[in-house]
Structure formats: structure tokens, C-alpha cells
Amino acid sequence: MAKLEVSVPRRSVVEAIHGRPSVRIGKGGLHKGLIGEVGRRLKEEGTIKVRVLRSYLTASGRTVEDIAGEVAEAVGAEVVMVRGHIFVLRKRR
Numbered sequence: 001m002a003k004l005e006v007s008v009p010r011r012s013v014v015e016a017i018h019g020r021p022s023v024r025i026g027k028g029g030l031h032k033g034l035i036g037e038v039g040r041r042l043k044e045e046g047t048i049k050v051r052v053l054r055s056y057l058t059a060s061g062r063t064v065e066d067i068a069g070e071v072a073e074a075v076g077a078e079v080v081m082v083r084g085h086i087f088v089l090r091k092r093r
Helices: 010-018 032-045 054-060 064-075
Strands: 023-025 047-052 077-083 086-091
Touching: 010 047, 010 077, 010 086, 023 032, 032 047, 032 064, 032 086, 047 064, 054 064, 064 077, 064 086
Parallel strands: 023 047
Antiparallel strands: 047 086, 077 086
């Protein structure tokens, strides 16, 4: 059986998936301070886990995929995974 090629560093992604969320997006939504914090965490850690709280999802009427895409574009990152209310970002190479 052939080995599967993985395009992202597997270890950092697995650590992010199983770890605690680095950033939580709550009632305040996406604002300049939150985007700055995501950018700082990405610079330090390389791969981060972000949780979108239900309060923001119901108030905004948006999906987690939309939010993940907007955050990734704002900080220059890639969306590695979206599952439930959580997404994982990795800084671009």
C-alpha cells in the first residue's frame, strides 16, 4: 500500500486539532483587535485552532466556513480544517 502525501506538516496540525482553541470568536464578532490577535498567534505558533461561539453564529447568521475564509484572508493564512464550530488555520509559506 502506497503512503499518502500530506501537504501540511502533520504534527503541528494534529497538535492544533487536539489542543485547546487559541482564539475564541464571541459576541463581539470579527474586529480589528481579534484579527490582530489571530495574526500574532499565527506568527508565534504557525498553526492555530479557532472556536466560533454559538452566540456569534446565531447573531450574525453566518456559517463557520464563511468566517474561517474571512479570517484567513485577513491574516494571510490557509484554512486547514473546518469541523463543527472549530477551524484550524496555518500561516502561508
